[in-house]
Amino acid sequence: MLRKRKNRPRASPITVTWFCTVLIEKIRETQQLRMDVQDSEKFRVISELTGVFAHEIRNPMQVSRGFLQLLDEPDLPYRQKEYIKLSIEELDRANEIIDDFLALGKPSNSTYGTVNVSEQLKRTASLIQTFNVNQQVEFQTDIQDDCWMRADPQKLNQSLLNFLKNAVESMPNGGTVSLSCHKTVDGHIRLTVKDQGIGMNPKQVQRLGSPYYSLKEKGTGLGMMVSYQIIHSFKGKIRVESEEGVGTEFDIEFPGAEP
Structure with a gap:
């Protein structure tokens, strides 16, 4: 004697689509959270490195700039004075680049x-x-x-x-x-x-x-x-x-x- 199978309720296509959409979104959120944690750790390391490098590089730069200013005497030939001026400008530009790197790597301690x-x-x-x-x-x-x-x-x-x-x-x-x-x-x-x-x-x-x-x-x-x-x-x-x-x-x- 064959038993009749009970008709089990089937999920509608709309329900399946909704479930898949929610599942995919949750997977994306989990992946994004994992990436954010990894990026946060990388950001912390970059921040520490930029601070160390900035300090170590700026010290000899400031010394070099100071000596260049001392060498810039009024009776120097025009060409030599231009060389000194250009060297100081390039040191200042390098200092601005360091400032940009520090702003990029520094953690945000904003005071809103x-x-x-x-x-x-x-x-x-x-x-x-x-x-x-x-x-x-x-x-x-x-x-x-x-x-x-x-x-x-x-x-x-x-x-x-x-x-x-x-x-x-x-x-x-x-x-x-x-x-x-x-x-x-x-x-x-x-x-x-x-x-x-x-x-x-x-x-x-x-x-x-x-x-x-x-x-x-x-x-x-x-x-x-x-x-x-x-x-x-x-x-x-x-x-x-x-x-x-x-x-x-x-x-x-x-x-x-x-x-």
Whole structure:
């Protein structure tokens, strides 16, 4: 006598798809967590190494720079004075690269607070103008007061300084840098830095913020990479529009905050 098999409930295709989707997502999360732990350990080692190397390299650099300044006497021939000047400039550039490496490898000990971006932008623009009086660069500002956000003031200044410095350096023959800062309708803070420099093609724009990518002849790209990381750490978004021979515009948007 044959027994009739009971009809077992079958899982619907929708249920199976949902289950697989959840399972795949959980696997990805587990893999990402494992990678984050590994990256965290690598980051700690890099941080320690950069600190040690920076200290060991800077000591002989400072000694060399000091002796070069002592050798730079008024009665030296012009060519020798140029050699000394060039050597000091290269030592200073190497020191800036070390600073970028330290910023890249240093663990984040950010001190967050409510920051007025308007004041920070005005202060940074004044600083850049002071150091670039001979470059025939004019600043035009349209900055609304009381644009508040949550950020580390020191790191925000570092990123703003880099964006403005790059804008000035992109115009070797002079030009205008336009700065604006406003609140948007949805309560965000929108900051714009626009220059009339050499500009970039789409491929160059896409690579901005990548490690060791720079359009400067002697650039490392670390400054822009660190600036991008800082903006993203404040939950900011960066949009870049550029045209070769016309200029570049950086449009940066942050979540707003109450003062």
